[in-house]
Amino acid sequence: MINRTVVVGHLTRDPELRYTNGGAAVATFTIAVNRPFTNQNGEREADFISCVIWRKAAENFANFTSKGSLVGLDGRIQTRNYENQQGARVYVTELVVENFSLLESKAEADKRKEESNRYSQHSQPQTDAGSQSASQASGTASSASDPFANNGNQVDISDDDLPF
Secondary structure: OOOOEEEEEEEOOOOEEEEOOOOOEEEEEEEEEEEEEEOOOOOEEEEEEEEEEEHHHHHHHHHHOOOOOEEEEEEEEEEEEEEOOOOOEEEEEEEEEEEEEEOOOHHHHHHHHHHHHHHHHHOOOOOOHHHHHHHHHHHHHHHHOOOOOOOOOOOOOOHHHOOO
């Protein structure tokens, strides 16, 4: 039998680190994993996978990741069930993480968070011309930092520049 799962995605919230009565660290979190296709409306959907990680790995994971961190996880799928306060049987399926990899540096994560915050601020309705020109200026700055934003122009690359 094989029960091995590898996923890459972004944390949807900060990991929640707790300790059992016996002193074992356990962190729970959810990871968003994009599906490799788009839906009928052309939008990309994601799966939100509940995860749990134990012991020293849980402490390290909680210390070095936060909401939005890009991580690679290796583990196994586990199901469990319990009876809730209303007496109903609740089934839980989660990824029990055995190994993880941080897939971006702290500087990259901070830059992405800053851009995300800037985007969410500029997606709000603008009330005056001053704030509108500020958003246009910041939009120009963010596209200038994107090495792949060539505004539809051809890229001049010779065969000598290619590594193969």
